[in-house]
Amino acid sequence: MNLGGAIRAIISFLIFVVLHYTLRPLLGWRAPMDFLVLALLLASVRVRPASAAVIGFVLGLISDSLAPDALGAGALAMTAVGFGASYLKAVFFADNLVLNAFFFFLGKWVFDIIYFVAEQRVHGVELVQQLLLWSPLSAAVTAAVGVLLLFIMRPLLEPTPA
């Protein structure tokens, strides 16, 4: 990745982070989209797994700092999702919107599973309901928004032709 591509990727990453703290609270949906996971996935496919794990760890700490009771849970989940996304980028990150949507869906769902298990705030039926109902819904919304943003931000995200 050349310098121009890196700058555009960083700008896209920052846009997703800002959207997470502006558009998401403004909408206030019960099954919200997760722009931080989208930012992590888009960054992870462009870097090595180690870097993706570090980016995920930092993003997780950022999200955990606003919910101190879950400090570390988000970092753990983001680390795992970032590393996995970077490791599997050759499989998933093809030029296919449906495959990208599934990639976003899976990333968000895995994040939620690790997060809620590590957080240990909800248990039993409530945890099952969260993981099998609300998390897939949130992952679906995240995937839809991710695909939409990929389409909108394609000039920023496309690799520079050689």
Next chain:
Amino acid sequence: MARAIRSNTRLDLIVLSACVVLALAARALPNTMRDPVATGMRRGFLAPLVMLQERSEKGRQSLLAADAKQAHLDSLSLASMRAGELEGENDRLRKLIGLGARVRTGFIPAEALHGRGIRDETTVILSAGSRAGVTRLSPVIAPEGLVGVVDQVDPTMSHAMLWTHPDFRVSAMSPDGTAFGIAQAHLTGATGGYLIELRGVPFRATLKPGALIVSSGWGGVWPRGIPVGTVLEEIKTTEGWARTYLLRPAVNPSDVYSVMILRRERLAKGLEGVWQSVAQADAAAQRVVVAGDSAARSAALAEAAARRAVIDSMARANGAPPLGAADSVRAVAPRPAPVRRPPPADTGRRDTTRRDTTRRDSVPPPDTIPLRPGVTR
């Protein structure tokens, strides 16, 4: 090549392991250490993001509360639009309460319902009828003064002729009894309906502008002493043997909403002292308001007592008797010869309002006024 790939993979796993361990360590932190870490991050490099999130959440709350706030604002606007009307109505009712306290008995409170026809300003419908004791020719009064007379009576309502009616007449006089006349609506001119003429005033009697005119009690319909209006000016007419004055009415017919209908038996007792002046009628209403506030009343009493104590102490310091002993001293001491002082510039109006001391000398009491033949009181 294969060694480099294995080395990179090992590095990735090491970094991953380090991140996982750090995350688990953060998760295992006790609350006493977890909160400072999170707080430090929020107050540090995350402060802009936290601010963005707060503003977004406030924006969402504003959006959600917009409809409720708009409804609240509409309610407030509606209430504020009605506030002036309610204050005016409250003021009128307080005055009416003050008047009722002075009249004491023999009256029927009623609401005046204005019509929407051509004769709006000359007649009203009253919300009390014969079942409440209203009879034909019952006087209708307001806290400010004379309103009109009942001309038709139904069981539950009645119809009253306001003083603005062309057929309305009332015998009126100055409070000191020096000038008598017939008051009727001043019908000439564009605004004539809201002024009164006092016709037939003897040529020798002059009235100064601002003088109060009250009903004289002659005629048997209105008792003596109801304010009719105040003198504005003398107007020239073709009648050379009498004067005609233009009066500002005591009651504006468009402002009449709550009135009192006097019973016929109340007329025989007269309304002496009810209207010593329009200002005193207002003061009576004000007293009702003040009487309702015990705190204000007690404060006023305390202030009066303190003022009296100061005056007494000053009088003692000057060698004079205290205020409370003035009457006894005056009773013992020889009274100096009365000195007639020249009247001050504004005594004309003041004389006209202090009618309790002058009218009894100059005008016979209402019971002794001879009635015209055929007129029943």
